[in-house]
Amino acid sequence: MRILSIVGSQRKHGNTSHTVYLLSQKIKNYSHNYEIDSDINTVFLSEHIIRMCKGCRICFNKGEKNCPLKDDLLEIKNKINEADIIILSSPVYVEDVSGLLKNWIDRMAFVCHRPEFPGKSAYVISTSGAGSTKHTLMTMSTALRTWGFSIIGADTFKTGAFMNKDEMKKKYDKRLDKIAGKIVDYYRLSRFLSPGFLALMIFRIQQLYYKKSSEKDSVDYRYWEKMQWLGEKRNYYITVKTNIIKVFFARVSGSIIAKFVLK
Ligand SMILES: Cc1cc2nc3c(=O)[nH]c(=O)nc-3n(C[C@H](O)[C@H](O)[C@H](O)COP(=O)(O)O)c2cc1C
Structure with a gap:
């Protein structure tokens, strides 16, 4: 089971990275119980160059390889192609995804026209200070669905301005266990073959x-x-x-x- 975790936070050691790190550990343990090999890689969008979409529509009309912006976008897309499942995560910024993640979603808009990921599934995660994060989860799931992904689930973690790993484990251990189980079962039981x-x-x-x-x-x-x-x-x-x-x-x-x- 190849998993790619895409983190849309600027803080490499912040709440969002901590949450998906703990989740990855649990997925490894859970898949081990079923003798499934799990290979989990992480892409921190903040470590990549993804320029702002110029709205020129060249990706729509001539194909994404003709995009005038030469950066890491297609390299990340290739990594998605190599994965079975992605975990997409973002902190809530003013009731939506971070600008970093939204720009990445915008740059990938050609995939809404030419869905490239049918047969793959995704779990969506957001962390927030205190507020509701429904809108954030919706932004991510809607994009992924139009790209052909089957959505395993979406979850939100209230973490305040900063929550360390120990606090997080204490507060969210059971929830993360449940999500890990859900992701591995989805893969194990080929649930992506039954779209909603x-x-x-x-x-x-x-x-x-x-x-x-x-x-x-x-x-x-x-x-x-x-x-x-x-x-x-x-x-x-x-x-x-x-x-x-x-x-x-x-x-x-x-x-x-x-x-x-x-x-
Ligand atoms: C610019 C900015 C905007 C934010 N907007 C919200 C918000 O609208 N609602 C909320 O509950 N938390 C908000 N937060 C808090 C973050 O969502 C929260 O602390 C998150 O866990 C940070 O994740 P990170 O450590 O991965 O960056 C905001 C934080 C920043 C820096």
């Missing part, structure tokens, strides 16, 4: 968007065609075990939303 309603609905909306597209020679359209995602019998990016009633309602809901969104 929201994931199926997002697929349908994207599918209708490209079916209606008049730009048949665009990079995006060609990608959807090459992946064979445009056929009416396609319910999801990958072949999955699904409940036909769930698929039916997700497709109908997706079609209704698409009617309004894609006018």
